[in-house]
Amino acid sequence: MTTTSPSISPIHELKCFGIRPGEGNAALVLLDDQRDAAARQAYAAASGRSACVFVDRSDGLVLDYYYPHMRSPLCLHATLAAARVLLGDAPGPLQVRTALRGQALTLLRRGADVYVALALQDAPQPPLPGDLVERLVPGIALVSPPRIASVGSPKLLLEVAGPEALHALRPDLAAIHAWGKEQGISGCYAWCRRPDGALEGRNFNHLEPGMEDSATGVAAGALAVLLGGPVLLYQGTNVDSPCLLRAQPDGAAILVGGAAEAV
Secondary structure, eight states: OEEEETTEEEEEEEEEEBSSTTOEEEEEEEESOOOOHHHHHHHHHHHOSSEEEEEEOSSSOEEEEEOSSOEESOOHHHHHHHHHHHHTTOOOOEEEEETTTOOEEEEEEETTEEEEEEEOOOOOOOOOOTTHHHHHSTTOOOSSOOEEEOSSSOEEEEEOSSHHHHHTOOOOHHHHHHHHHHHTOOOEEEEEEOTTSOEEEEEEOOSSGGGOOSOOHHHHHHHHHHHTSOEEEEEOGGGTOOEEEEEEEETTEEEEEEOEEEO
């Protein structure tokens, strides 16, 4: 869907990482918008979408990301949406950068899917005391040590035994938000290995349980970094928005991608 308003022209709505047509994590792409940061945040909060990306084409291509509750250095499902709009039917590559950190991203298409190529990023490595994970996600039982990895938005990665354990988790979102803000970590990503060999995950970052992500591209990239190989990641089943994310090392870069279609 494309609409217009007095301050931007146009607004594109897309769904990204969907398994089937019409499914996926929704994002709005706003081209050449003149709002300041506070007004952009207010717009994102009122949008009813999980993310908005404002694309400034006056000095190269700069992408500025907003969740309903915060501005973000990087949002990969919103980047996929922007890539689909900016590339059209062209294969790319197309070079862009992020507004907050100037991170370089490469947008490209492979078949019907859209991908973002980005470099491995240094992640904060704060101490992880023994009781930390239990305080953040009460009752969690880890099957490997907690790790932090990043392709631009660091995640605390928490592996659990399987889908049943994953969907039973009840995180303390306020504690995760407070710890993440203090340490420069963008929330927790709980994940497991499925019987079919794929992975499945849940992202704990938003303060409101109802705002849990149906797809978290930066987490897929972080898992590809952690595991050192290709990742096929399912997410969103528990929020009735099943998504499929693909990530893999590609030389010195990490590729993250999937479906991106206009609503």
